[in-house]
Amino acid sequence: MQRYLLKRIFIGFLTMLVVITIVFFLTRVAGPADPTAILLPPDATPEDQERLRAKFGLDKPVMEQYFLYMKNALQGDFGESFRFGEPALELVLERLPATIQLAGLALFLGLSCGLFIGILSAVYRDTVLDRIGRVLALIGMAVPQFALALFLALIFGVMLEWLPISGRGGISHLILPVISMSMVGLAAYTRLSRSSMIEVLNSDYIIMARIKGVPYYRVVLVHALKNSCIPVITFIGMTFPALITGNVVIETIFSWPGVGNLVMTSIFARDYPVVQVIVLLLSFMVISINLLVDITYAYLDPRIRFE
Amino acid sequence: MLFKKNNKKQRKVNNRIPFVGISFVGGFLFLVVFGNWIAPYDYEYWDMASMMLPPAWLDGGSMAHVLGTDALGRDVFSRLIHGSRFSLLIAVACIACYGTIGVIMGLLSGFMGGITDMVIMRLCDLWMSMPAIILAIILVSLMGPSALTVIIVVGIAGWPGYARIVRGECLSIKQNDFIRLARVAGCSNFRIMFSHVFPNIANTLIVLVTLNIGQMIILTATLSFLGLGTQPPSPDWGLMMNEGRQYINSAWWLVVFPGVAILMAVLGFNIVGDWLREILDPKQKLR
């Protein structure tokens, strides 16, 4: 198990190196325009431009830039933002708590409600409750996040004027973004946990537990829940990139001052150092979530642990 | 096993033909094909004299513009109808793009085995652990946002999912006697792959594609909504919502109708996809 984890961490590290390289070359080489063109006033002289390029190290050959960047990156220096002149890493880290608050709450809400509804739906299968749950899940899967966010903003923000639709503040600012962000996950987790639970409830060890005289709620909570959680846990890792996309969309719509918002503005402003840091941060998150999923998986399923 | 009877019963229940789903998909496809004749206006036709008209049933609305008009006086109803074609074409193009890559990679991986298999699968792992969506956003912004870049980006990003499923199918088909027979008959690897293995995964692919169309409509609409996809004045539903967003305080119809259109189209494809999976994939290999 430990060897396995070490191997995973090593592969994760390699993946990040690959990501950093790809992003570097995509932004520096494939990029159509010189970022300094945007930063300078229209009446700037070519000398001004040269000075600015020198300042950001853009006058050196690409390979040299790359090695310099990698060397600095390993020391935690990711360059300065073209736009703000502040260290890119700090700029991103400043925004991180807001994003984690939003994404974390959305993930938690989606997962817990999804599991709850899915399990209820499976246990009370083919009843009215199950039908309602399934129809809601089906609709939840079909609404794009941005559409749901706009609908909710329209109803609760514009028409009813109950909740604010932009910015970060108290709990009231959280409600709409969190709900609209969690809905897709909620629907997916409901569907998955329902089908997984039904499969588990049909297995012989569930009958066996009932034969032993274990109360039904204990059978569901101990035997069935643990077994049916395994595919759901795997699914979290698989859908994490989708959560990131959702985060970008929701932060943009609700003007949430987080990383997703920052990446959109930075892309349009060609603020590459910031984009690079964010992409790196996100791939770090994806890798660590997958690692976490694997550890949880091994904890839930001893068959993995003893391999 | 104790529950065979019960399962059989469950399967029967789920095999009902989903009229809602089929009618949504049917309506959608009808608009795609006959939209040009149905839509009262061209999607680029604008008329400043009748801008921001509400839907016909509200005060100030007119029957000339059933679902109202936008800030440039363009007819929302017509744009929605034309938009169906954009949505479907882009979604299908995306799937065709990464489906082809995925199927080829999966066939190679599953059929060749050995080093080819290992390399392709490692590549899949790497691909999937990168936040492909963020890379897609960067790529789009670098190549300039357009429908074509969306297709390329999504196409490049999405293949590992298909490759894995096709590989799994391929491995199980390889065990069959008719593959050995084909080999005995002297068929080349290439021939076996495409005339013996491929037809056998066709069912799986049909289900996968149907289930994916919905997802692709959402994804491409999302990219358009973020300003990374199709550009004005195209009547893409996501783009329409992006444009309508700024008027959310005064003109709700600019946001609601495109949203409902996406919802119905995706819902239809999802329902039909689930149904096809029930019929064509009895072993429930695809979840």
Added chain:
Amino acid sequence: MTENINKDLLLKIQGLKTHFFTKRGVVKAVDGIDFSIRKGEIVGLVGESGSGKSITSLSIMRLVPKPAGEIVEGKILLDNENLLEKSAEEMRQIRGNRISMILQDPMVSLNQILRVEYQIGEVFRFHKKTNGSLREKCINVLKNVKVPSPELRIRDYPFQFSGGMCQRVVIGMGIANSPELLIADEPTTALDVTIQSQILQLMKRVQQETGAAILMITHDLATVAQICSRVMVMYAGRIVEKAPVHTFYKTPAHPYSTGLIKSVPVLGKKIGRLFSIEGQPPSLLNPPAGCCFASRCNMAKEICHSEYPPEITLDENANHRVSCWLHA
């Protein structure tokens, strides 16, 4: 009906019907069966797959898969108390305590991701019989069924056990609370032949020690011959013949029973091609009007196709009974 008030009587089933309500129609999995089991006896219930054996046992446990399956008629009397009138909680108290059951495949009847200790402990935890520590009791259970080094194995997971060992664990759980009735649903089918006889010996020993009655469900006549004292033959949801084991092998009365016995290969006897019963069992969805076996029976008369035969007593003790027009 004087024989009903028999002190030895443990379980009596009267006119039990368990049906499955499906979209295609009503599947009559168990369609009116009567039988009784005396205290401490081993009774075999024989029949091919799909004849309703498993559903009979699940009906006794009141664990028929819902919502499709339902016990529509009949009585299940355990010590003259009707189990069908018990509340869910009363029934739960009875399960694993007074009645217990062993399932066919030990590898899937244990939860692979929970420790064996926990799963055995559940038998005790939910029945108020607490004296001594839970762990000790669990170790005793494993000792009882001769699992080597039980103190260590108790910490293991089921996937670390072999099939035979798993079935031992399951049997151990089944008898842990000294039940009055143990239902064994094909307990040896999923096991290797050598392990099969070990498990049967174990069950026989256990039965002698605890005095539990065993309802042995099987499709294997050899198993029946080995450990049962009486046998019942089930076909298409009904019991067609009941007999003491010796009588059954010597003079089977129902044509289906005759066929079953003939289709067992006998060691050292040359019979050429092995006998097999022609045709398929009828669909339980739309069972034929008369005797279900009539279409496969080469002695079928006209009445066989139109009317279901009554139960006919063949000996003076009323131990051998058959439902067949040939004996009417």
